[in-house]
Amino acid sequence: MPLLNKICQTAVLASIVVSSIVWAEVTIYMCGDSTMQDWNEGYYPKQGQGQDFHFWFDKAKVVNRGQGGMSLGGGGKDKNGGIAVGYYDMFFKKGCSNGNCIAEKLQPGDYVVIQFGINDINYSTEDFYKSNMKKMVDDVRAKGANPIIMSPIRRCIFDSPTQIHNSYRGYPALNQQLAKDLNVPFIDMSEMVANYMISVGEKYAQQFVYNFSTKAEYSNLGADQSDQVHLQMNGANAYGRIITEQMRAHSDTVVKKLGEYMAPMYQVDVKVSPEGSAEATSISAYYPQGMTVLLKTIPKNGKKFLGWYDGNGNKVGASSRSEVKSAYIYTFKMGKASTQYTAVYEGGTAEKYTGDGAALTAFPTTTPKNLDDVTFVPYTPPEGSEEISVPVDKDIKRFIDASNPDSGVGNTENNWTGFIGKGFYNMENSNTSFASYKLKFPAAGYVTLAVRYANGGNADRTFNAYLDHDYYLKAPPTGSWDTWDTAYVVLDAPQGEAELKFMSTTSDGAPNIDAFGFSFAGVCRMGDESCEDSSDITKIATRGGVGQPAVRIRGNDLILAGNGPAQVSIFDMQGRIVARKIVGSGTLDLASTVGAAGLYRVVVKQGNVKFNGMYAKVK
């Protein structure tokens, strides 16, 4: 049928021509703070909402411009006591101070998703927030692009099983008010995620949504996490799913149009066999192709987990994420077919998938409740900002000579006494001087950084340590340039290579810096011979016997196999101390020590051995 062929060819050609004329791919810019940003692989499974967001779209581009620590408005006091610069001035407006300004990149038809408030409670005021939001929206519209305002996600704090704490004061409501006043489409994430958390419950919210990951689960973690602010991969993607569902069903047609740019979605059904064996298991959900799916199950006390099985009834192979260490977790990249997995426990069987694998055609939405219905309890969190308060640990494993940074503005000197190593680094007396070091971290987690410094001047010298974020250090006078003291700060370190940069923040520059060190063993300077051997941490943790950690939790028992008295501290998930005991080696019954059922953090110090683990007391 040559004629029909010809017609078909012409039609195909025409559609190519037409589509290349009308088709200009839109870009969706995701603007927000550390709950939005991309987190370096070394932090796995920590993830921002914007990080995998691109997978949901196959006909639009997503650019994640989440920036940790940022307020939208700025104008308040920053950590150094100076004036905080907000996201609008730093990353957004034309000629923004950080360069790569979003306003200069926008094309007509692009979208800008704006989600702030978490850091504004500290570094801004509602007035700055309002005026900078207005400027941002005006700039977006001036380019013919489309703003969308989202309220911030909540912290994982359950005031009760049906009430999620409002940690961000008036900012969720202010976002809604601004959306109304400026006539900008609104997505109420504060409300949506609160509903989601209530629906899944506190344990699931911690174990599958927020980053309460443990080093027993992931090989890159050096310490267990209990992060109420930031998400883990599964949670970031669950919140991405909520955002896209809200977009698909939005009353604003321009936002709703984004639904047309979304990729096919495939269902992953999750079963447990025999039913009731698990304390909690990943809930069934849909994913776009390419997104990493994480399945996890937490056995009930006494239940033996046999493994994850796929829809053909076969036990799965290795996880796609090499960091996964726990047999309870399985990760894989979503393919192009809906499927099913079973967490099989003793006595159970893998259920075979009986569906047709087809992509979904309907998407659930839950209409956000009106914020007017919600009572906001004004609340100032203890530290205010998105940072986590982790105590300083002055047990520094090893100091690294700071005299020769990999790059810096200043000089390597030795004209004052008392330094260790080859000398010290004298940063130029200006607020732009710095010293930068390429380091390798054996594991991710909170770690104390100690900086040995001299400040012979009369006033405090403040400076920043930058490791993916700014951390603030204060160096009070030491009396002379020959006298050295140590300043400490807790950092959130990634596993693997990272740059640590000391930056002056005043015109006097930073103090002279002699050396720095960490409370983790095995942190090393790239290029040092010793940098290849970063196994100290595991050595410490396994000193109890052949392949057996000196301290571990098994069932309800805390097992202390090391020598000498151990200090055991147990905290609840709000960080309140529940019990503190000095015990000898042997076994401590955690069930009777903690009281009520729930999740607890157990911290043990026994000689050199430190242990930080989670214990779940089940009813």
Ligand code: GCU
């Ligand atoms: C003096 C001192 C330097 C120091 C400098 C400063 O010049 O010799 O070591 O760095 O003061 O104020 O920072």
